[in-house]
Amino acid sequence: MSRFPRWAPVVLPALLALAEAFLVNGIAPGLPLALSLLAAVALPARRRFPVTVFLLTLPGIYIGYIWFAPLIALYTVAARRPDRRLLTGCGLLLAAAHFLPYPLSHLSLSPHRQVALDLVDAVADAITPIAVGLLARTRRELAARLAELTRSREREDRLLADRVLATERARLAREMHDVVAHQVSLISLQAGAVLVSTKDTRARAGARTIRELSVRTLDELRHMVGILRAAGADTEELTPQPELDDLPRLLELSALNVTFENAMSPAGRHSEAVERAAFRTVQEALTNVRKHAPGAAVRVRLSEPDGGLRVEVRNGPPDAAVPAPGLPGGGHGLVGLRERAQSLGGTLRAEPTEDGGFVVRADFPAP
Incomplete structure (x- = not known):
């Protein structure tokens, strides 16, 4: 909410110019007072007709010796019409109207020092409102540009987050498709086996119904997953998803200085969804190391605190001798990992370390 009424910038300058007109020229009717009042009355229209209003104020400063109206009018011209030739003219x-006396026959070029001072004063009085007006216009344009950039950045952030x-x-x-399709396929196969092996009519009818429903469910599932993949711009094939047993192969192909510590129990097993999430966490962390810490040493550790699963990827500071690949990155992969961990009841933390490195730690609850 504005601190001042909207009419204040229009009315207050006119009132100020009216007061100046009476203070300078008195209340006795005459040409100086009339021209000064004309300049004051014309000020409210300066935003719509800046040049015309400025020209109407010139007789006021030349004959009536007023200041506020011409200076305000020239400021408005600079703020509204930033044309160099127009502002120069x-x-x-304004400088001529200030420097030349009225009537013009009273002009005297001596003493020279006083004439020079008057000329400098007239030029300074003309330059000041122009400079202030241009500054105000520039500030207004920068504020509008900044607001537009802010709105554009917010839109881009929303679109990027949605993507x-x-x-x-x-x-x-896709992963849901792999899991559910596998289970539904097994149900269909079992129903087919019952359909072939049993001679009970009712059992055969039930097995046939189960098999038909399984096939229909699988078709609908594939159709829905295809729609979801298209909406997510995911063009990868529906391939089997990796698990923790595939980590050594991932670390081998990472081309990084990686130390792998597996503190998990040999008999400990976790759900496929948790192991896939853990694998993706390591994969994304290694990708970020390549982007932001080239040449850094990496330690990948798996542990099972309280029966759950903890995945920790810690890297040191980047090696200055290794050139950065210049790959784009904004931390958006971590957004998906955090959402995946939360969907499984776990948490994910990613933060810098004291030695200049970075650590990514995902904790998943016990089965």
């Missing part, structure tokens, strides 16, 4: 007119979430949901949909 208006500035020269990241859609992509991650498409990946989750």
